[in-house]
Amino acid sequence: MFLVIKFTMRELLLEIFNILYKEFGKQHWWPAETKDEIVIGAVLTQNTAWSNVERAISNLKKAGVIRLKDIVCVDESLLKELIKPAGFFNQKALYLKSIASFIEGHGGLSSLSKQDTHKLRSMLLSVKGVGKETADSILLYAFERPVFVVDAYTKRLVSRHRLSEDLSYDGIQRLFMENLPLDVGLFNEYHALIVKLAKVYCKKKPLCSGCPLERL
Template sequence: MPDLISIYEKLFSVFGHQNWWPGETEDEIAIGAILTQNTAWKNVEKAIQNLKQANLCSFSAIFSAEEERIKKLISPAGFFNSKAQYLKNFASWLHHKGGFSRLKEYSCRKLRSELLSIKGIGEETADSILLYVLSCPFFVVDAYTRRLVHRHEITSSNRYGEIQKIFMENIPLDIELYKNYHALIVKLGKTYCKRNPRCDVCPLREFL
């Protein structure tokens, strides 16, 4: 198996620090993590812009808003019926918890388990919120990560937990490293490790 730290160092040397996750507030980051399910980020950006213009880019505002209104505003992100409900579900849970600042009183494991019990919050979404909003050390696994580990024969497993475990057991437990590594894998996937890979010019070709 290629050394995951060497891969990180190579990606960092090429792409640099990514300053992820894109978003100005904790709410915006979590809203983005929910909306990005099954859609491209550019569509999420349009939906977030609509929410901002309507003063609804916060969970306290979403909690009080009519679901029909949210559906219209987030429609560029696709699956808007489900996603409006997911935003409402999360807003309701967060409201009852007392907001993001109160969540820091809970253990990361407890928070992960609670997040996964909210309808519409899967492992990737939960870990994105845990890592980028709550600074909990969970490595985020997305489609780009799967592509990388499969193409480099790091594992043949497609199971979220197994892929996550490989990263968490083979790189230091470091929140900033986790954040930037995931962001770099996304950058790699958008630039070189596309559906049709550009291995001949990719910085990771030496790891094949």
């Protein structure tokens, strides 16, 4: 006879979080000095290694182009040169221009923060270059709203550990948001810890050997 231990999805997701938190500790995300910098970094890191984003942000700071209002004003070809290390610089220069002019055109982040989360999300999604993950990253880390960010690593985690059949963005986001307390601090650390896990252990290895979640 088997000893069958049934976990609720809530308990399982919290257990995964506890394992990761015990292993890696607090991650102190988002790695930026200002809210404006979070928005800029969210666009620059699209399908790009963070080390390359750091070079781009370093260039922007040296050039004095680190506030969203600076992005609006700066010459586009200069902007492309500054962010070149982050890759896709033609697209990303355009994307930065569009999100910066959108936010500044609405009175800045402080004015937009008066909107409720659902409305704010749809507004962000209407901006060229802002998809679901970028919008949710901005909502969680810049606006401090309890929104779970789903990235490629999150999908891989859910897939490998068979936490859900539905591997779509919305399906995975619902999995976390319907089974966990809607807590900004929890979602902040959870997403950051998943990225940390991937960087340390699971680059491309199918079985994650040595990974702290191996026993799950």
